[in-house]
Amino acid sequence: MNATTNETVNADTATETPLLELKDVSTVVNAHTANETKILNGLNLTVYPGDFITVLGSNGAGKSTLFNVIGGNLNADEGDVLLHGKSIKRESEEQRTRFLARVFQDPKLGTAPRMTVAENLLLASKRGQRRGLIPRGLRRHLDEYKTMASTMNNNLENRLNTATGSLSGGQRQALSFLMAVESKPELLLLDEHTAALDPKTSQQLMTATNDRIAADHLTCLMITHRLEDALKYGNRLIVLNAGKITFDVRGEEKKQLTREQLFNFFEDL
Amino acid sequence: MSLITSAIGQGLLWAVLGLGLFLTFRILDFPDMTVEGTFPLGAATAVALIYRGMNPLLATLCAFLVGMVAGLITGLLYTKGRIPILLAGILVMTAAYSVNLRIMGRANLSLLGKSSLFKNDFLASLPQYFDSVFVGLVVIIVVTLLLVFFLNTNLGQAFIATGDNPTMARSIGIKTDRMTIMGLMISNGMIAMGGALVAQNNGYADVNMGIGIIVIALASIIIGEVAFGDLSLTQRLVAVTLGSILYRFVLLIVLQLNFSANDLNLLSAIILAICLLLPRFRKFFHFDRLIERSVRDERNN
Numbered sequence: 001m002n003a004t005t006n007e008t009v010n011a012d013t014a015t016e017t018p019l020l021e022l023k024d025v026s027t028v029v030n031a032h033t034a035n036e037t038k039i040l041n042g043l044n045l046t047v048y049p050g051d052f053i054t055v056l057g058s059n060g061a062g063k064s065t066l067f068n069v070i071g072g073n074l075n076a077d078e079g080d081v082l083l084h085g086k087s088i089k090r091e092s093e094e095q096r097t098r099f100l101a102r103v104f105q106d107p108k109l110g111t112a113p114r115m116t117v118a119e120n121l122l123l124a125s126k127r128g129q130r131r132g133l134i135p136r137g138l139r140r141h142l143d144e145y146k147t148m149a150s151t152m153n154n155n156l157e158n159r160l161n162t163a164t165g166s167l168s169g170g171q172r173q174a175l176s177f178l179m180a181v182e183s184k185p186e187l188l189l190l191d192e193h194t195a196a197l198d199p200k201t202s203q204q205l206m207t208a209t210n211d212r213i214a215a216d217h218l219t220c221l222m223i224t225h226r227l228e229d230a231l232k233y234g235n236r237l238i239v240l241n242a243g244k245i246t247f248d249v250r251g252e253e254k255k256q257l258t259r260e261q262l263f264n265f266f267e268d269l
Numbered sequence: 270m271s272l273i274t275s276a277i278g279q280g281l282l283w284a285v286l287g288l289g290l291f292l293t294f295r296i297l298d299f300p301d302m303t304v305e306g307t308f309p310l311g312a313a314t315a316v317a318l319i320y321r322g323m324n325p326l327l328a329t330l331c332a333f334l335v336g337m338v339a340g341l342i343t344g345l346l347y348t349k350g351r352i353p354i355l356l357a358g359i360l361v362m363t364a365a366y367s368v369n370l371r372i373m374g375r376a377n378l379s380l381l382g383k384s385s386l387f388k389n390d391f392l393a394s395l396p397q398y399f400d401s402v403f404v405g406l407v408v409i410i411v412v413t414l415l416l417v418f419f420l421n422t423n424l425g426q427a428f429i430a431t432g433d434n435p436t437m438a439r440s441i442g443i444k445t446d447r448m449t450i451m452g453l454m455i456s457n458g459m460i461a462m463g464g465a466l467v468a469q470n471n472g473y474a475d476v477n478m479g480i481g482i483i484v485i486a487l488a489s490i491i492i493g494e495v496a497f498g499d500l501s502l503t504q505r506l507v508a509v510t511l512g513s514i515l516y517r518f519v520l521l522i523v524l525q526l527n528f529s530a531n532d533l534n535l536l537s538a539i540i541l542a543i544c545l546l547l548p549r550f551r552k553f554f555h556f557d558r559l560i561e562r563s564v565r566d567e568r569n570n
Contacts, residue, residue: 071440097442110440112433115426123430128442131423179441 017085019219020047020070020187025079026243027065039065041243042079047187047221052213054230055223057240058266063223066240067189070221072096083186098128101180103173103193110176113165117156117175120164121145124179148178152208154201170201177205181212188213190222194229206233227262239265274398276521280489280514281405282466286482287489287509288412289459294490295505297432297452302358303343304460304486306365307336309479311461312468313369316378319469325386329465336461337454339365344450362479369476376476385469401470408466409510412459417503428452429502460486481534484541489513491544516540 022045030036039062047053057063068074069081072093081089083099104110111120122138122145142160149157152174156167164172173193180188190209194202210233213220224230230237237254239247247265249257286308293301311332318328339361346357370376392400419425430438431448438445460482468474493505493512500508523536 093439094442094444097440102440104436109434109436112430112437114433115429119426123426123443124441126423126427126441131427131443133419133422133424135418136421136423136426 016048018046018082019049019051019084021045021080021082021085022066022069022076023080023082025069025076025081027069027074028077031077039243040069040076043240043244045238045245047219049186049219050217051236052218052220052234053222053236053238054234055221055238055240056225056227056230056262056266057223061240062243063240064191065243067102067191067221067223070187071100071102071189095128099186100189101127101183101185101187102189103176103180103191105192105195107169107172107176107196110179111164111172114163116161116163117149117167118142118145118160120175120179121148121182124182127183127185148182149175151212152178153204170197170205173197174205174208177209177212181216181218184216184218186219188218188220190220192223192225195225209233227259231257231259231262271397272521273518274396274402276517277514278398278401278405278470280517281409281510282401282470283463283485283517284405284409284489284510284513285412285463285466286460286486287493287513288409288416288506289456289463290483290486291490291506291509292416292452292456292459294487296429297449299354300358300483301343301453301456302355302483303339303361303365303453303457304358305479305482306362306369307339307457307461307479308464308467308482309369309474309476310339310365310372311336311464312474312478313372313378313464313476314461315465316380316468316474317372317374319380319383319385320378325384325388325469329386329462329469332465333458333462336464337458339461340453340455340457341450343457344453347453348446348449365479366476373474373476377473379473380469381472385472386466387469404466404470413506413510416506420502481537484534484537485516488516488537488541488544491541492516492519495544495547 022043025040025043026038027040028036028038041062043062043066045066055063055066065074069076072088072091072095076089080087088096112123115123118138118141122136122141125141145160146157149160152171154171154174156171156174156178159167159171164175167175173196177190177193193209194205197205206229209222212218220234222229222234231254235254236248236250237257238245286304290301290304293299314335315325315328315332318331319325323331343354343357343361346352346360347354350357352360386404387400392403395403420429427438427443428448428451430441431443431445432452435445438448464474464478468478489512490509491512492515493508493510496512496515497504497508519540520533520536523540524530528536
């Protein structure tokens, strides 16, 4: 089981063109010093449209760095990042928002605290677009936002005109998630987005996440520390270790995978 | 009576500063020291241009543009140069002092015998001090309406989000550096315009007239907030103007106690410090509960 099954692509997806490719990506910290280390070390990853990939890995394996390289917060020192076959390595974080949305672990990072829920949703609906001197037209969207918020099942729809800072952590994170998926991004990055919540709220958000990804056919990478979630959700599972993908299963093979097998695999690392 | 009218007029004119500083201090959430340089810069620009025969309205507009340039420099030093905002502001403020001397050619330039926004037949027909009330009111209404419009556009919302949560703003594609520079430019443009108005009202520009300006502008923001509490954004803008007028009233009262005009900066600082400390006092002495209880008792009686 712990054989490196890098790029075992199913027959049905092999013919599809990849959405995102990472080719031999390395990132170096403390370059040209004695402490030079590679966080990502020649990492290869191919993501196909519609993939819902759960990402596992111990602390320091490079999961967050992987997201930062995809999101443009960090540049790959070696290798290339391709979207639809074209290099986006030189694009800034702001430029990449036209195809990419991200939800962070910390609920505080994803929303503007002094702005209302509706204002936040309006801001995010213009993801990656030009923002001009045109009246925002908030009222026109209120009904739409009410419907959207009610899908989260946590009373968010009744707090549309509340400043985000006074929401509960669960509501705030649900809002961050809605803001990320609102404009149906080509690629969604979830960075342990349920980790800071209590078990029940976390479960609620995870269910809503899965429903939304299925309904909108979103392509998604989700970092998680919960083996159950990694097994239960998504069509593909990857494990990062020392800056490389050491395990990659999809489809039927992933469905057969058990918690024990996965746990043992971690033990062997 | 005329003292009160004068205080209202001064309050309205100086409110432009409060509104300008509101954009950086409250929305972008940092103190911009550039204003200590842009205020006299606007004054010097307008007065020097009027002195050479330019139309006062045009000269005031030029002051706005020159102020924007100062804001642009601070913004570039801060965003692209990664210089801490306090230091970037102090650099531009210091440089502006020399620029102001260059513009005026001397430390003090009078408009005696020259035209100004406050010299026309209509304003002359008004009772004493009503000229500054009238001009101040027109300027404040126009500026407030423009700001309310701007802040409710898509661009304005992106600007607010930049100050509120830059990480989130960048993650939804807002160019936060550009928003910061824009905010600094508009803010400093408004403060330079305030300088131009105050100088024309006083009848002269002085190279030292910027000292303590940030405290006065902050006072109008803070007094407005302390006096009116929890408000919507539009209401908060109006509260700045009311705060600026209230501040003039407080100064008026203090000056009646026979302080000299030389003590003005000391008094301004003390007033601002008291206002900033009020929320702490409130908690400390449980003012909130005291007031609440007295109101409740009154209702019951």
